[in-house]
Amino acid sequence: MKKYIILATVVLLIGAVALPILFKFNNKKHSEKAQKVEQNNPAEFDPGPEADQATINLDSYEAVQFWKQKMNARLQNIKKIYERADWTTPAHETRFFNNLDASQKAFEAYLKAQVELQYPKAEEDEWWGSGIPPCINLIYLKHYKSRYNELEQWEKGTPDGEMCGGSALTAYEIGEMGR
Secondary structure, three states: OHHHHHHHHHHHHHHHHHHHHHHHHHHHHHHHHHHHHHHHHOOOOOOOOOOOOOHHHHHHHHHHHHHHHHHHHHHHHHHHHHHHOOOOOHHHHHHHHHHHHHHHHOOOHHHHHHHHHHHOOOHHHHHOOOHHHHHHHHHHHHHHHHHHOOHHHHHHOOOOOOOOOOOEEEEEHHHHHOO
16 A cells, blocks of 8 residues: 555656646747747748648748738838939839839749749649648748848848949938938
């Protein structure tokens, strides 16, 4: 009887120590996932080793949509900034906006062609499986992030004295427009 009491005590002690640790670990994992969903910020695609295929597909799609929206928001902000710019002539302003639109259309055509090159839609039924959509999403994700970063100089401006800034305003000029 004494052995059972000692054994029960040891089991209870181990349980008392282990359960809070396990709960804290799982709770932390759950709160991180909830925080990610709450912020609606799937900036990184990392579903984890225990994710099922549907979760992987959805998470990769959400990450792509997040970066596509960020890129489009940056484009809209650039348009707002440069609509207020002090252009030397109306022709310069028109040319800038036409070039910005052409650049974005070229980016979208390039991206579509890259996806088609790697995963031809005509071969979808032949060899695609459930793992291909996240692969395609990773291509989109890479390029949307890259485009977002490329557009930064027009939104935030170039350093003063930057000789190769081209049509991008300086950070100082953009700051002055905000006042």
